[in-house]
Amino acid sequence: xxxxxxxxxxxxxxxxxxxxxxxxxxxxxxxxxxxxxxxxxxxxxxxxxxxxxxxxxxxxxxxxxxxxxxxxxxxxxxxxxxxxxxxxxxxxxxxxxxxxxxxxxxxxxxxxxxxxxxxxxxxxxxxxxxxxxxxxxxxxxxxxxxxxxxxxxxxxxxxxxxxxxxxxxxxxxxxxxxxxxxxxxxxxxxxxxxxxxxxxxxxxxxxxxxxxxxxxxxxxxxxxxxxxxxxxxxxxxxxxxxxxxxxxxxxxxxxxxxxxxxxxxxxxxxxxxxxxxxxxxxxxxxxxxxxxxxxxxxxxxxxxxxxxxxxxxxxxxxxxxxxxxxxxxxxxxxxxxxxxxxxxxxxxxxxxxxxxxxxxxxxxxxxxxxxxxxxxxxxxxxxxxxxxxxxxxxxxxxxxxxxxxxxxxxxxxxxxxxxxxxxx
Numbered sequence: 253x254x255x256x257x258x259x260x261x262x263x264x265x266x267x268x269x270x271x272x273x274x275x276x277x278x279x280x281x282x283x284x285x286x287x288x289x290x291x292x293x294x295x296x297x298x299x300x301x302x303x304x305x306x307x308x309x310x311x312x313x314x315x316x317x318x319x320x321x322x323x324x325x326x327x328x329x330x331x332x333x334x335x336x337x338x339x340x341x342x343x344x345x346x347x348x349x350x351x352x353x354x355x356x357x358x359x360x361x362x363x364x365x366x367x368x369x370x371x372x373x374x375x376x377x378x379x380x381x382x383x384x385x386x387x388x389x390x391x392x393x394x395x396x397x398x399x400x401x402x403x404x405x406x407x408x409x410x411x412x413x414x415x416x417x418x419x420x421x422x423x424x425x426x427x428x429x430x431x432x433x434x435x436x437x438x439x440x441x442x443x444x445x446x447x448x449x450x451x452x453x454x455x456x457x458x459x460x461x462x463x464x465x466x467x468x469x470x471x472x473x474x475x476x477x478x479x480x481x482x483x484x485x486x487x488x489x490x491x492x493x494x495x496x497x498x499x500x501x502x503x504x505x506x507x508x509x510x511x512x513x514x515x516x517x518x519x520x521x522x523x524x525x526x527x528x529x530x531x532x533x534x535x536x537x538x539x540x541x542x543x544x545x546x547x548x549x550x551x552x553x554x555x556x557x558x559x560x561x562x563x564x565x566x567x568x569x570x571x572x573x574x575x576x577x578x579x580x581x582x583x584x585x586x587x588x589x590x591x592x593x594x595x596x597x598x599x600x601x602x603x604x605x606x607x608x609x610x611x612x613x614x615x616x617x618x619x620x621x622x623x624x625x626x627x628x629x630x631x632x633x634x635x636x637x638x639x640x641x642x643x644x645x646x647x648x649x650x651x652x653x654x655x656x657x658x659x660x661x662x663x664x665x666x667x668x669x670x671x672x673x674x675x676x
Contacts, residue, residue: 277561278604281651284554285608288643289636290615291550295543296637299536302328305449306528308380310508313337313345313515314497316522323531326357326497328450329367333360336494341521345498350507353378355499358462358492361421361433366407368421369454370462370492376402378501381449391415392442395457398464398490399482401438402456405446413440419455421465433465436482460490500525554647558654561600565593565658590659597655601648609636609644 306312306327314322315335324330336358346354355378358370369375376387376394392415395402401419413419419438423431438457446452464485480488502508508527515525616633636644 277557277564277600278607280557280560281554281601281604281647282607282611284550284557285605285644285647286611286615287553288550288647289609289612289640291546292637292640292643293612293616296639299532301448302532302535303529304382305451307382308378308384308501309499309528310502310505311500311512311515311525312497312528312531313500313523313525316516316524319524319526319531320534322497322524323526323528324535325359326499327528329359329369329454334496336496337498337523338494338521339492341518341523342495342498344520345500345515348511350502350504350511351500352503353501355379356459356492356495357497357499358459358494359496361423361462361465363407363419363421363455364411366404367450367454368462369456370459370495371456372459375456376444379451379499381447381451385447387447387451388445389442390445392440395441395461397439397441398458398461398485399436399438400441400457400461402442402444403440404444404452404454404456406452407455408440408443413443415440415443421455421457423466436465436485459492459495463490463492464488554650557604558601558651561597561651562654562657565597565655566661590656590662593659593662594652594655597658598648598652601651601655604651605644605647 306323309327312323312326314326315337317334321331322334325332325334339356342354342356345351353374355371355375357375359367361368373394376389379387381387390405392402403413403419407413417440419440421433421436421438423433438461444451464480464482467485467488468480500511502511512525512527515523613633620633
């Protein structure tokens, strides 16, 4: 044990004496570790954020077509618009005996690049995310009047909106001011608490409000010769004719496959029920090739860093030949020389992985909020996961075995020097 402590202290002192050169090796290993851990953190938390956004929804029902397209557009507000379904179909879904609740949603408009979601007040009480967490208000209340709007946390923060502010919605998706509903402004009545889901990037109005702002529109443009003022819209029938999708919660989740089959074979309208988990599996299968390519690239960078470690130690063996000879003269055996060089390599890799872990945490702390506000990507600062600990262990194990290469070379040098000394 004392000999091990002595070799460890000697390895540390030797590495510290060459700290200028070896710091570059530690830096390269730290960057490799940061890349591996960062990629793993992004991969796992992106998956978690997608899954958590629909944790309480059993089925997403919309027009028949692509399951993945419907889920991405209706829940995550990504991709192109899908066809709508009739309001009568949404009501029939709500009246099914196996259905506990439904949340109809209608999409299509936007505000400065954020999606406008028309729904009912049930959205604020029944929608669940992140293992059955419910939506909460940080300010205000749900919409009551036709021209009330509730803001997601990110919308309110980025645009600096407060209760009572006026908001103008745009017709269609995209950040454009060419098709504003300028004559029908909305008033901010509530702001939701952050959720880390697409809810944060939405503006929420009633289904009646969606109908009201399009009363005097036809074919995607204002109807010529007809204009309805905000104080006149209540005189019209504001019952929606269609909705984009319906989020469905079942009384018994064991019936999800039977309910999906019955919905998909509906005789009155071409409907499609999507199980969020199954559709997300399709998304991950599409992205798996890219994930594997990034993983291979990260390991190649790690291998390059370890190769630099080996090359640096090998290059210094010539200069350290006298040091090794002194150690042999002091009684160190060739095996001690191997242990010394192996410990040096292991210390360098440990220092690199520690620095890489710290650098990853610092980057998450600095850029995590920026990614959340700019791209909706929630990356939280936390202790390494089990998979990340395995990656760190793999890097250190690879570094130890890589260090055996210069250790074996030092063993051969010290053995040859020892034989030459004996012959002299």
